[in-house]
Each structure stands twice: as structure tokens, then as C-alpha cells.
Amino acid sequence: MRVGLLGLGRIGAFHAANLAAHPLVDELIVADPVRTSPYGRPGDPFEADAVVIATPTATHAELLVRACELGVPAFCEKPAAGTVAETVKVLEASAGNRVGIGFQRRFDPGYRAAAAALRAGELGELHRVHLVTADPAPPPAEYVPLSGGVFRDCHVHDFDILRWVTGREVVSVYAAGANRGAAFFAEAGDVDNSAALLILDDGTLVTLQGSRYNGAGYDVRMELAGTKGTQAVGLGPRAPLRSAEGLQPPGPPWPDFVARFGAAYAAEIDAFLRGGEGLCSVEDALAALYVAEAADLSLRESRPVLVAEVRA
Numbered sequence: 001m002r003v004g005l006l007g008l009g010r011i012g013a014f015h016a017a018n019l020a021a022h023p024l025v026d027e028l029i030v031a032d033p034v035r036t037s038p039y040g041r042p043g044d045p046f047e048a049d050a051v052v053i054a055t056p057t058a059t060h061a062e063l064l065v066r067a068c069e070l071g072v073p074a075f076c077e078k079p080a081a082g083t084v085a086e087t088v089k090v091l092e093a094s095a096g097n098r099v100g101i102g103f104q105r106r107f108d109p110g111y112r113a114a115a116a117a118l119r120a121g122e123l124g125e126l127h128r129v130h131l132v133t134a135d136p137a138p139p140p141a142e143y144v145p146l147s148g149g150v151f152r153d154c155h156v157h158d159f160d161i162l163r164w165v166t167g168r169e170v171v172s173v174y175a176a177g178a179n180r181g182a183a184f185f186a187e188a189g190d191v192d193n194s195a196a197l198l199i200l201d202d203g204t205l206v207t208l209q210g211s212r213y214n215g216a217g218y219d220v221r222m223e224l225a226g227t228k229g230t231q232a233v234g235l236g237p238r239a240p241l242r243s244a245e246g247l248q249p250p251g252p253p254w255p256d257f258v259a260r261f262g263a264a265y266a267a268e269i270d271a272f273l274r275g276g277e278g279l280c281s282v283e284d285a286l287a288a289l290y291v292a293e294a295a296d297l298s299l300r301e302s303r304p305v306l307v308a309e310v311r312a
Contacts, residue, residue: 001026001273004045004072005052006063008032011077011265012054014258016040018266019052024273046070052269053077058146061086064282068093075272077102078156080285082148084310087289091282100272100279103160103288105220107267107278110233114224115165117231124228126166129206131158132221132234134214136255138192141184149190151175151295155210159295160280160288161222168200170291172306175298181213196295216240217253218260 003025005016012032020028020039028040029048036042045051046066053063053076061081067074068090080101081087090099105111117123133154139147147153163169177191185192192213198206217240222233235241238260240253254260271278290307298305 001050002029002048003027003050003052003273004029004031004043004048005040005054006031006045007054007056008035008037009054010258013037014262014265015052015054015269018269022270022273046072048072050074050273052272056146057082057148061090064090064099065093068097068099071097073098073272073276075100075102075269075279078160078280078285079148079152079289080282084286084289084293087282087286091286094282098276099282100268100276101282101285102265102268103157103164103280103285104261104264104268105157105161106164106280107264107271108233108261109263110236111161111165111222114222114231114233117229118165118224118226119167122229123224123226123231126202126204126224126226128223128225129162129166129200129204130221130223130225131155131162131206131208132210132219133158134209134211134219135257136214136217136240136253138182138185138212141182144184144190145188147188147190148292149296149299150177150192150194150210150212151196151299152289152292155194155196155208155295156288156292157220158208158210158222159291160284162198162206163284163287164280165222165224166200166204168202168204169287170198170206170294170307171201172199172304173197173291173294173298174304175295176302177299185212191299194299196298198291214240216242218256219254220257220260 175196194210
């Protein structure tokens with residue numbers, strides 16, 4: 001098949017290499033206003049049999065709607081759109097067209113194993129979940145005002161994987177944040193350290209932590225505690241953790257999200273090319289965005305927020 005790729009930034013360049021090497025891809029058509037790629041040829045990506053969108057967030061809704069109007073299957077890096085209203089428009093436009101949204105943790109072996117263990121009853125009744133997403137260094141200052149804030153930009157991955165692993169919905173969020181680093185976060189109305197307490201629809205308690213300044217390395221983890229057992233995702237040989245008792249992972253810590261989830265990104269694209277099984281839908285992306293909206297509102301108003309409030 002012919003595949004069109006829009007955007008050749010960091011993750012777009014990664015996708016270009018994977019797509020060019022994929023056995024189902026005969027031709028790659030790339031489009032970026034400022035960058036070039038050694039993979040594929042320049043051209044109109046919508047003339048292809050499928051498109052992969054890796055452009056800035058503000059362009060996602062327009063490009064996804066265009067793909068749907070043309071009947072071209074589309075995969076788009078998260079989010080589906082920058083706002084709830086735009087995401088709803090994408091959802092309406094996607095009826096009858098194959099669209100997948102890039103939440104790559106669904107294709108990571110650790111999260112898949114944890115989901116399988118929970119569904120098989122190996123953990124018993126789930127009572128507590130803990131989530132961590134921490135970057136080793138902050139993004140560029142010019143990116144932060146366009147990011148949507150830490151809960152929409154960063155923790156939306158946690159919200160999606162929480163729903164996917166547990167099969168439950170978030171009903172309320174109480175979020176907090178702090179500014180401990182560069183001034184540009186506060187100037188953009190954002191925070192660089194975050195925390196939240198979430199409650200699922202069965203009463204399960206969920207705690208969340210995040211940081212833009214995790215100097216030990218890229219740290220993404222999930223812990224599921226049930227009545228029969230506890231299982232953790234992300235405690236591999238490159239986890240950026242060291243215990244006070246002297247235990248230390250043998251390998252170098254993960255430097256960034258591409259290194260940590262490279263295999264998951266490749267598996268996600270493979271799933272898209274082979275029919276889309278297991279991909280995050282626009283509907284699921286909207287559900288995760290609702291939780292992010294509730295967290296952001298909670299942070300700004302210093303109160304618990306029901307997800308039903310932002311859905312309304």
C-alpha cells in the first residue's frame with residue numbers, strides 16, 4: 001500500500017523509518033513544511049491508501065476531518081484534537097472511517113501483561129492503582145503554551161491506560177500542582193510537578209504523580225494492588241529508581257519516551273496497517289480528554305471535580 005505521513009518532527013521521523021521498512025508499505029509519501037526525510041518522497045499524503053498524522057496538536061482536528069471526508073484510513077498521534085469541541089467534531093466525522101489515535105502504552109508488553117493478569121483474576125479485587133509519568137528534563141519553553149497543560153499533554157496517557165487496563169471509568173479527580181523549575185511554566189499557566197487523586201466507578205482509589213524535572217531519567221510506571229497480589233509496570237532493568245537498601249537497576253535509565261516506548265510505537269503502527277485492532281478509538285481518546293479536563297479544572301479551582309461536570 002501507499003502511506004502518507006504528515007509531520008517529520010521527532011516522532012514523525014521515527015514513524016518514517018518504521019513505515020519505510022514495513023513489509024506492507026510499497027511507497028511512503030511525506031509532507032512537512034520545513035523538514036525533509038531520507039525515507040519516502042514529497043507529495044500529497046492524502047493521495048495514499050492511508051495516512052499517519054504526526055503534526056502539531058493544533059492541526060490534528062482539521063487533518064483528521066479531511067482524511068475522513070476523503071475516506072482515507074488515518075492514524076494520528078495523540079490527541080485527536082486540542083479541545084473537547086474539536087474532538088467531538090472528529091468523532092462525528094469519523095463515523096464509518098477507520099481512525100486510530102496514538103496512545104502507544106496499549107501496545108507495551110508490560111501494560112498488556114498487567115491487564116491480562118487483572119482480567120484473569122490473578123490480582124483479586126482491585127483496590128488501588130498508582131501512576132507515574134516523569135520526564136528527565138522539561139520541553140522547550142515555546143512548546144509549553146501550546147501544550148494544553150500537563151494533564152492534557154502528559155497525563156492524558158495515564159488516563160487512557162488507566163481506563164484500558166482496568167476497564168473502569170474515572171468519576172472524580174482532585175488535582176494539585178507546583179512550580180519548582182523554570183518560570184516559563186507558570187507564565188504559561190502550567191505547572192511542572194503534578195499530583196492527583198482519582199476515584200473509579202467501582203470505588204478504586206488511584207494516585208498519580210508527574211514531573212518535568214525527574215533528573216534520574218524517564219520514569220513511567222503503573223502499580224495495580226488487589227486483594228490477591230500487586231503487579232507493577234515499568235520496574236524493568238532501566239527504571240530510573242534506586243532503593244535505600246542498595247538495589248539498583250543494572251542498565252542505564254531510560255533517557256526519553258522514544259527509547260522507552262519505541263517497540264510499542266512500532267507495534268501500534270503495525271496494528272494500524274493491518275486493520276486497526278487494538279488501537280485507541282476517537283471515542284476513547286475523548287474519554288481520556290474528559291478526565292484531563294476535569295484534572296485541569298480541579299487544579300485551577302482547588303477542588304474535587306466530577307468528570308460528569310466537564311462532560312456536561
